[in-house]
């Protein structure tokens with residue numbers, strides 16, 4: 001297997017940007033062909049209250065896709081909505097024409113295919129709609145789901161699998177009296193982002209998850225529009241962080257909480273084998289002080305407020321807990337000392353909120369303006385500065401990066417692997433090591449607070 005992967009790697013190196021073309025079809029081990037239809041539908045989120053939601057693959061939230069490394073991701077996409085939409089494959093460096101650039105949309109009633117080779121090792125990715133100015137509204141109503149990449153190296157580790165591998169899409173939503181997911185942000189919501197007062201896990205409000213008394217692999221994805229989550233168990237039990245945004249860490253790191261900004265993922269191993277049958281433990285976003293101007297305002301629950309997410313109930317005996325391997329993976333690291341270009345991105349905002357108020361390097365998104373030009377294959381050192389009073393998750397399309405240093409604190413456990421989104425707190429500077437090596441073409445970088453993004457906190461980035 002390893003030899004075959006090496007061989008394919010070598011072929012890909014010579015194939016270069018052909019990855020999106022016919023060459024990728026020859027290289028792909030198999031095709032993960034699927035049809036995804038974006039549609040409007042009724043679901044019962046809160047008992048007795050039908051809610052109009054948006055679905056991809058006829059599920060709310062959107063259908064979980066599982067692909068294998070070196071598969072051809074092959075999605076026939078149809079837009080049955082009455083608004084334009086598209087799909088972005090968050091975290092995977094897709095070819096630019098398949099990446100879901102905000103201007104590259106499928107009009108109401110239209111269709112297209114998304115097709116590219118999945119070259120990345122096993123990891124927890126996701127996909128969501130990404131049309132300019134409409135991302136927040138569409139993701140809020142349901143257009144987001146898991147995209148899980150699996151491979152043989154990961155399988156050989158013997159991590160909990162099957163029913164013991166639980167992808168958990170964590171979101172906050174604002175509960176309205178009529179049970180609707182009407183997206184109508186207020187002035188304050190546009191500043192802080194849309195914060196909800198109800199925790200949803202895989203689309204269900206505070207579900208009870210029946211588990212066996214053994215270890216579980218939880219794939220945590222913060223799919224909120226704006227809420228930063230400090231995910232923890234209410235009994236402060238320790239768990240092992242095994243993966244971040246883009247796959248496994250070198251080694252597990254013990255922790256009692258994991259901070260996830262919108263767009264970020266972490267995988268944890270949690271052990272219920274010491275719990276008596278019948279015990280319950282709540283998974284929450286624990287309280288923290290955000291210092292943001294949105295605190296206590298906007299009608300939802302404030303940024304940093306305690307938000308219950310799910311209750312785990314240990315309801316059956318289970319197999320012996322999985323043994324955690326000493327080494328999980330070898331993260332393909334860049335040496336930060338070898339950067340040959342430097343760049344600085346300053347995230348800021350001015351009043352009043354709304355179009356043009358949120359800026360990166362003083363600029364608000366202009367579809368026809370290319371703001372950042374990078375050379376393919378050249379390693380760069382990026383400094384991301386947050387001058388505003390709001391936390392901003394900085395997300396880059398077209399590649400993955402490393403977090404090198406934070407000015408405000410040490411790196412968090414899930415930041416020790418490759419990433420595509422990094423949280424930058426007010427006043428903080430974060431240093432990244434980054435290189436675009438896969439495809440040339442037009443991508444974007446932006447804030448993953450979806451209200452900020454829709455208000456223009458986004459730049460066009462061209463890889464040449």
Ligand SMILES: [Cu+2]
Nearest residue numbers: 392447449452
């Ligand atoms: Cu932001």
